[in-house]
Amino acid sequence: MERGVLPLSSVGAFDLQSTVESGQSYLWSRADGRMYESTGPYGGDAWYETTARVEGEPAVVRVRQVGDRLEWESSVDAGPILRERLRLADDLPAIRAAAPGDDVVESAFDAYWGMHLVRDPPVPSLISFICSAQMRVARIHGMQEALREAYGTPVEFDGRTCHAYPTADQLAATTEDALRDLGLGYRAPYVLETARMVADGDDPVTGDLPYEEAREALTRFVGVGDKVADCVLLFSLGYLEAVPLDTWIRTTIEEYYPDCDRGNYADTSRAIRTALGGEYAGYAQTYVFHYLRTGETTE
């Protein structure tokens, strides 16, 4: 077991709970089992766990926030993994400065200041957001736990057995019925077919494609439309301008940005992206999503 500390003094504001419990990533779990049960800044120094692959070998990474530092435990050096996965290098003040000063955006930044975007590994991100269609956040998370336990490589850590997120090869070897038995419903064939595509060598990483071309390209995977593609671009592939148009943000557009509703995904996307400041529009969107979904009245 290795242990380490990442001081957050150079990172600035950081809020681990909001970052991993805001519905961006479904690849983390709370060690105390209380995922999504409470909201608000600085989640009581709870431990969170995920798995990462280092040169193909899965490892458990455990982390908690205590004030202005992150403490981690892992079988590998988790520092670089956490810096990447939690986007610790992001400059939140600069990102906020690029956003509009609208009330809803300002309130969202104030409510969850310190929330970072995540950078999930591409294939788990792709699979988990295929599962997200017409599904609540907690259940999407539950599905990923089920997939890990059913198909993921067992990893011994701290006296118990964890399971890595399954690879495309592992998922491609199952059946639609087995996935339905895990509760995936009509998403089961989508997950299976996309896993087969990836296992056969079709790589979801879009390289240096421009944003709109990258979004179009990702929709070649079964179960991936414009919205899921935007989630993968934003939460895994580093396209911070991507604004996933889900039911929540469509409601927000109706209420706060009615001029941005252009009747179709591509044009509405372009308009709301501009309204949210362009380059970092997805950051603002993620704050607004989390704020409206969980925090508007209870914060």
Next chain:
DNA sequence: TGCCAGGCGGATT
């Protein structure tokens, strides 16, 4: 109960 959830694929027009 009926409605909804970070929608998508396929058919029709």
Next chain:
DNA sequence: AATCCGCATGGC
């Protein structure tokens, strides 16, 4: 290109 429809499942 736009619209309509069917699709699993659990929580409220």
